[in-house]
Amino acid sequence: MANLIEEFANQIEELYKLGAKKFSVLSVGAIGCVPIMRALNHNGDCVDQVNQLSRSFYAVISSLLQQFSSQFPGFTYSLGNLYGVTMDTILNFVVEGLKDIRTPCCGDANTTCALGVTLCNNRNEYLFWDMYHPTQVATDRAAKILLFSEAAEFVQPVNISRLAAMP
Structure with a gap:
C-alpha cells in the first residue's frame, strides 16, 4: 500500500503544480463485502481483513x-468515504429498499456477468450487479451522499457540491 500512497501523493502534487486547486477524492469501498x-x-x-485494508487506505488518504x-x-x-457509504447501505439495506446485499443480480459470486447467465428480476433490490460492482441504485445512493451529505463519516x-461552489 505504501507504493500506492506514494504514487497518489506524487500525482496530486503534480496536478497542484499544474494549477489544480480543488480535489474530489473517493476512498475504496468495502471490498471485503463484494x-x-x-x-x-x-x-x-x-x-474483515480485506475491509481493514479499505479502512486503512481511507485513514492514510485523509491524513495526506x-x-x-x-x-x-x-x-x-x-474526501468521500466509500467504505462508510457501503457499510451504511449494508446496515440499512431494508430502509434503502434493498432485499439482497450479499449476492449479485447478474450471475453468481464466482461468475462474471455475461450472455446467458442468470439475471435477477428486479435489479433495484440488489446492492451488487455482479461479483464486484454495485448496482445503479447503489451507485445513485452513493453519489447523492457524496454530493450533498454533511455527515463527516x-x-x-x-x-462535493460545497467543494464545487468554492471560489
Whole structure:
C-alpha cells in the first residue's frame, strides 16, 4: 500500500503544480463485502481483513489530504468515504429498499456477468450487479451522499457540491 500512497501523493502534487486547486477524492469501498469475497469466506460474511485494508487506505488518504491542505496554498478537497457509504447501505439495506446485499443480480459470486447467465428480476433490490460492482441504485445512493451529505463519516471536510461552489 505504501507504493500506492506514494504514487497518489506524487500525482496530486503534480496536478497542484499544474494549477489544480480543488480535489474530489473517493476512498475504496468495502471490498471485503463484494460477492466474490463473501464467497471466499466460509460463513458468507464480509472478509474483515480485506475491509481493514479499505479502512486503512481511507485513514492514510485523509491524513495526506489534510497535510496537503496545510502545505499548499489554496488546496481544497472533498474526501468521500466509500467504505462508510457501503457499510451504511449494508446496515440499512431494508430502509434503502434493498432485499439482497450479499449476492449479485447478474450471475453468481464466482461468475462474471455475461450472455446467458442468470439475471435477477428486479435489479433495484440488489446492492451488487455482479461479483464486484454495485448496482445503479447503489451507485445513485452513493453519489447523492457524496454530493450533498454533511455527515463527516461520509465526506470531509466538505461534500462535493460545497467543494464545487468554492471560489
